[in-house]
Amino acid sequence: MPRTRLPLAALSLASVSALFLAGCSQSTNASKDTGDTAASASAATGTKPAPFDKGTVKVALVRQSGAGDYFEQWGNGAKAQAKALGIDLTVYDAQADNAKQATDLSSAINSGAQAIIVDHGFPSTIQPEIDKAVKKGVKVVVYDVETATKGVVSTKQDDASMAQAVLDVMATELGKNAKVGYVNVAGYAALDKRDSVWKSTVDANGWKQAFKVGKVTDSTATDNVPLVSAALTQHSDVTGIFAPYDELAKGTVLAVQNKKLQDKVKVFGADVSNADIQNMTASGSPWVATAGTDPSAVGAAVVRTAALELAGRLNKTSVEFPAVAITQAFLKSKNIQNMDQLRTALPALNLSQVSTADWIANVAH
């Protein structure tokens, strides 16, 4: 009998090596992921400053989560811009696991990256690591993170303006003293800011908030459907729901449709993506308004900001990306189906004037 076992033993060891080789060959492809090919680059004309004049520059992107349309497009924009700049971009994705983001950031610091971009994260979780990075001389650019560390460049979409833009539409649609629902989660800087605009709008219009539900998970849209459905079972008389994050809005839309309330309840979301546009323009969609930045343009602008900072040419510590209100009526009247068409119809979304220079090949349209 013993002899017959040898082949299997050998097979096992062989499969280790195979696994390995698979690892090698994949890594070369994946690390050079080009991202959004839809973005067309405008050529750089100026002379590249250091450190971009000598080959590739190592930059790490540490993300709280890369899942969901918005974050995927954001990542694609960042990758495309990094490629256009000759940046070797390593992406760490914590998949909404905050503990992992802390150790990811720590690994990024040790990886020898010249700059680190931190995309979202709990301030209490990542603050000590950001301090460590700055102390080590690594340039840090944060996106949508509250940080008090000196020397960190803070970038964000202007969340207050975003919430305000949608809530202005909501106030016009619902009028005073309406009964409203709210789907949001505390603890995320962007959502907290939209929350404070929400609270003041509720007060200003004399709205009655019938319920507040919501959670953020690795599949936020699906996981919020039961929560909102349950809330709607009890409060089917609300006339509008504010869900200030597109994954929350998607879950809310599904819940409203499940409850067959789409003719009575209007959903007001935030953020915009291809899927969001499809969702808003679908027949019978209760999602009547959103406000957003183009995630792909924002991801690219953040990488450009990091590049300027690395070259020592940014000369400011805060960059904000303004949001634009987008209504279902506008999308339908212009027959807009996707982000490309929306970018053409709303040039303000492109951010092509933000954080740019003649030596940067700009992937924004």
Added chain:
Amino acid sequence: MTTSQSAAPAKTATPSTPVAAAGPRVQNAVIKYGFIFVTVTLFTYFALSEPSFRDSATLLDTLRYVSVAAILGLGVTLTMAVGGMDMSVGAVAGLGVTVAAKTMVTYNQVGVVAIIAVIVAGALAGLLNALLIVVLKIPDMLATLGTMFVIQGTKLILVDGQSITPGMTQSDGTTAPGRFTDGFLRIDRGSILGIPISVVIFGALTVVAWIFLARTRWGRVLYAIGANPEASRLAGIRVGAYRALAYVLSGVLASTGGLILAARIGQGDVSAGTSQLLEAVAVALVGTSVLGRGRPNVWGSALGAVLIGIITTGLTIKGLPYYTQDVVEGAVLILALVFSFTLSKRRTA
């Protein structure tokens, strides 16, 4: 770390069966050292190809990253030793994060009180599991799956579904008075002689669990129950009490993992811990294959955790996106199980 941890179990290895022919010897070597070979090979490969991987800071980070899954895996290992399984470890760790945040941020207590509260919560969760499994005779997998949901729900109710952050506005309109104390945060953010405290805890608990399981009468009794509960009962062992002990210890270990998570995150986080369950179970399962024992063992679990850390860190440095990493992790797990089950079974056949 890898070498020291793989060297240690060699001392505890059961005497190998006498072998005459070269075939079985190679066979035995593959079964016994195959898994360690995979770990060392992967480690060497990453270390040679990526300079930043062999940096000591990166290696310590890797251990820090796996420390939570590893400690939870120790608990799973204990319950596997008695022939059971604990699916609630991730939820209990998450409960620990919430209890820590609630104690310090909402009730403004010091770190020590938070630590005690978290450990007590973990022990209670373990007792609940023990009650369902030992007294109410519900199959272990189903019982702990049930408590997993109950605990996740409980932790959401505790905080009204919100993540507790210092300075937050609470449901009664007041501002949360406390914050995570610096001493508490040191559990993950501090270090002793350059080694992160969470890694020290992981190492210490591994040694303690190993002594308990492999070097004490209690440990041998746990294994005996796992191998044959009926025979153990006839031998006069109080099977129920020992099984209950395993689940309570698992709950306490899981909440210790929760302490590290809480210190790492630094605020309440309602979703914390959920991702830890699968890694903890994977760690314990992978552990069964180390040194070809085909049974849950502490050093195996610790080494399994280190391997998962090496894979995750190595592939990330190589630039592989996380979704491809899951496939590689799964493939390694399956490979380890081939060593553990397929090859070992053939040897005894």
